[in-house]
Amino acid sequence: MRRTGWLLLAACLALAVTVGWVFRQQKAEQSKNAPRRPDALAAGLLAKAGEGWVWTKKDGERAVAEVRASEFEQLTDPPRVNLKNVEVKIFHKDGAGYDFVRAPQAELKADEGSLFADSDVDMTMGLKDDPDARNRLINIKTSGVTYDMQTGKVTTERAAEFVFENSAGSSSGAVYDPALRELIMNANVKLDWAKGARKMHVEAGHLVYREDESKIRLSPWSKLVRETLTLNAGDAVVSLKEGEIELVEAVKAHGDDKQPARLLEYQAEKLTMRFADKNVINRIEAEQNAKLTTTSDAGKTTVTARRVDMDFDTPKGESVLKRAVARGDSVVESTPPKTAGRVLKSDVIEMAMRENGEEIDNVVTQSPGEIEFLPKMPADRHRRLNGERMWIRYGAKNQIETFRATKATTWTKGKPKMPDAKTSSEELLATFDGKTGDLALLEQTTNFQYEEGERRARSSKAKLNQAAEQITLTGAARVWDLTGSTEAAQIDLDQKTGNMIAVGKVVSTRLPDKKQKKTPSLVDSSETVQARAVKMTTRDDNKWVRYEGGASMWQGADKIDADVITIDRKNQRLEASGKVFTQTREKPKADAKQQKAAQFTLVRAPELIFNDAEKIAHYKNGVTLQRGDLNVLSKELRAWFSKEDNALERAHADGAVSVLQRSADRTRNGSSEHAEYEVEEGRVLLSGGAPVFTDSVKGTTRGQTITWFADNDKLQVDGEAARPTESRLKRKKAGK
Numbered sequence: 001m002r003r004t005g006w007l008l009l010a011a012c013l014a015l016a017v018t019v020g021w022v023f024r025q026q027k028a029e030q031s032k033n034a035p036r037r038p039d040a041l042a043a044g045l046l047a048k049a050g051e052g053w054v055w056t057k058k059d060g061e062r063a064v065a066e067v068r069a070s071e072f073e074q075l076t077d078p079p080r081v082n083l084k085n086v087e088v089k090i091f092h093k094d095g096a097g098y099d100f101v102r103a104p105q106a107e108l109k110a111d112e113g114s115l116f117a118d119s120d121v122d123m124t125m126g127l128k129d130d131p132d133a134r135n136r137l138i139n140i141k142t143s144g145v146t147y148d149m150q151t152g153k154v155t156t157e158r159a160a161e162f163v164f165e166n167s168a169g170s171s172s173g174a175v176y177d178p179a180l181r182e183l184i185m186n187a188n189v190k191l192d193w194a195k196g197a198r199k200m201h202v203e204a205g206h207l208v209y210r211e212d213e214s215k216i217r218l219s220p221w222s223k224l225v226r227e228t229l230t231l232n233a234g235d236a237v238v239s240l241k242e243g244e245i246e247l248v249e250a251v252k253a254h255g256d257d258k259q260p261a262r263l264l265e266y267q268a269e270k271l272t273m274r275f276a277d278k279n280v281i282n283r284i285e286a287e288q289n290a291k292l293t294t295t296s297d298a299g300k301t302t303v304t305a306r307r308v309d310m311d312f313d314t315p316k317g318e319s320v321l322k323r324a325v326a327r328g329d330s331v332v333e334s335t336p337p338k339t340a341g342r343v344l345k346s347d348v349i350e351m352a353m354r355e356n357g358e359e360i361d362n363v364v365t366q367s368p369g370e371i372e373f374l375p376k377m378p379a380d381r382h383r384r385l386n387g388e389r390m391w392i393r394y395g396a397k398n399q400i401e402t403f404r405a406t407k408a409t410t411w412t413k414g415k416p417k418m419p420d421a422k423t424s425s426e427e428l429l430a431t432f433d434g435k436t437g438d439l440a441l442l443e444q445t446t447n448f449q450y451e452e453g454e455r456r457a458r459s460s461k462a463k464l465n466q467a468a469e470q471i472t473l474t475g476a477a478r479v480w481d482l483t484g485s486t487e488a489a490q491i492d493l494d495q496k497t498g499n500m501i502a503v504g505k506v507v508s509t510r511l512p513d514k515k516q517k518k519t520p521s522l523v524d525s526s527e528t529v530q531a532r533a534v535k536m537t538t539r540d541d542n543k544w545v546r547y548e549g550g551a552s553m554w555q556g557a558d559k560i561d562a563d564v565i566t567i568d569r570k571n572q573r574l575e576a577s578g579k580v581f582t583q584t585r586e587k588p589k590a591d592a593k594q595q596k597a598a599q600f601t602l603v604r605a606p607e608l609i610f611n612d613a614e615k616i617a618h619y620k621n622g623v624t625l626q627r628g629d630l631n632v633l634s635k636e637l638r639a640w641f642s643k644e645d646n647a648l649e650r651a652h653a654d655g656a657v658s659v660l661q662r663s664a665d666r667t668r669n670g671s672s673e674h675a676e677y678e679v680e681e682g683r684v685l686l687s688g689g690a691p692v693f694t695d696s697v698k699g700t701t702r703g704q705t706i707t708w709f710a711d712n713d714k715l716q717v718d719g720e721a722a723r724p725t726e727s728r729l730k731r732k733k734a735g736k
Contacts, residue, residue: 419453
């Protein structure tokens, strides 16, 4: 038993020796095959790695960022990681794409959660894994870039160059926020939009690009240049559509478009530019203190309003002004070359251009407005016109061809020493001289009214011939002033002279002249004078008046009828011809002792000349005078009228004179070559050509001169009382 125990102990010892030897052999073999232990790390260096270093940040299961580098060094003071040949992927939240950053070297600050690249950095935003997907890329080249691993935001304060999908540019400092898909360029921004036939250059103090909104915001100043077009503004927003500029919205904007034959200038507190394909402007909307000016060989046109909308045609990739609409206190001022300017005012004005965009085709006001025609010379007429609606058609060189207005009112400033004129009508049509731009013809219809100094007029229709300075009124025409009025089917007024011609059912009234002394006569100015005729002509401020065609003129009970009546007040003369008829009324005497019934003197003759200064009427070529029961026939007759009461004082008849008095029971008849009639005395003197006097009761008397006193039935022959045997005239008493 003891021997067996010793053998067991010996066996265990042998086994132990054998295991130890095997262990030593294996350990020696392992030591021989093990890799070489690395050298000790430098002070402050926690870790170091070679190619293939990868670091990934996740938000749950979603990868937020992935950083790769060819070399990795982790330092302790301060805690940081230095990387070489860095590539960073920043994944979008939607998982549809990522942003990619590449730099030769970078510094990872884990405690701050940021990556900083001091060297050159190349950043591309908007990459997608799907090769068929449309990538809207942004590429930025800069340096001094900081990447925030918490937000994914990339920041630099240094100069940066960037490339959009259709543009390239630069700035001082930039920020990219992948969460917002927002690119910020801090200062000195320059951007060239490359897509389209017309390149767009953009400058700004600051730029913000939001990819999800497809908008570029420029501040606090901005500038856009596209070949001939320049826009300077404060803040501006550029909206994109499928990579092309669709819209530019700017504040405190002003700009111009310089074409070879035209300059277009515009400004407003707020300006919106809309683009068609290929960066071509097709509309500009200017709001608040809007102003549009076009300058060309056709002159200069300036539009101001609270808002101006401009539409452009885009032939051959160019923007050509087609239409402009001004709204709110709108003013269009046009200055054609070498002609007078015009100023149009209305709340809403629509202006259409010709195909070349250089000349105006037509202008329409959509609200009540006013147009002012400025004089070329100080002495020229200055016209102003108001209307409910206006239509203006232009010819070459921005010269107005026609102008139409409804419910129109015109004002014309008179030439020196001439009064201002005013007209109004329901409709107005003006035609202008194509060479001079001056008003040629003005037509106004329906309820036309006219004022010029003290003169007034109205009619259904009026026409102004500017060259002749003549106004023609037709249709119930009437002209009046402080001196009287004229009505006719048509009235022509000469603005230069004040002369007037009225035709067709003329009715004229001349009021008493307050300055004229009362001297009643056939052309008396102290009482109202009325007249009718087919035609009436006035000259020299109504001092010369002619009535033609069945003319009739009357003043109270006094009257003149003739084919033609001419009044010359300056020379105090009246002439009448053709079936002349005059009627004068003797006013009853105020003295009871001399009281007589009113008498009318009626005269008919082919011609009449009346001298108002001497109160003499000269009738010629066969005259008939009738006063009560007394009739005088002669070839000529001169009549003297009283200056006090317009009564006939005496009359001289010459040539085949016949004096006839008829009563119920008696007839008296005298004949001679000359006769004189004294009204107050009732005396008739016959002389010349063997005077003869016949009394149906008393017989016949002859003599060289025969004087007959009609009132007392007395007859004188040769200046002496006739003897009874020679038919002395004596009335029989009634009943004897």
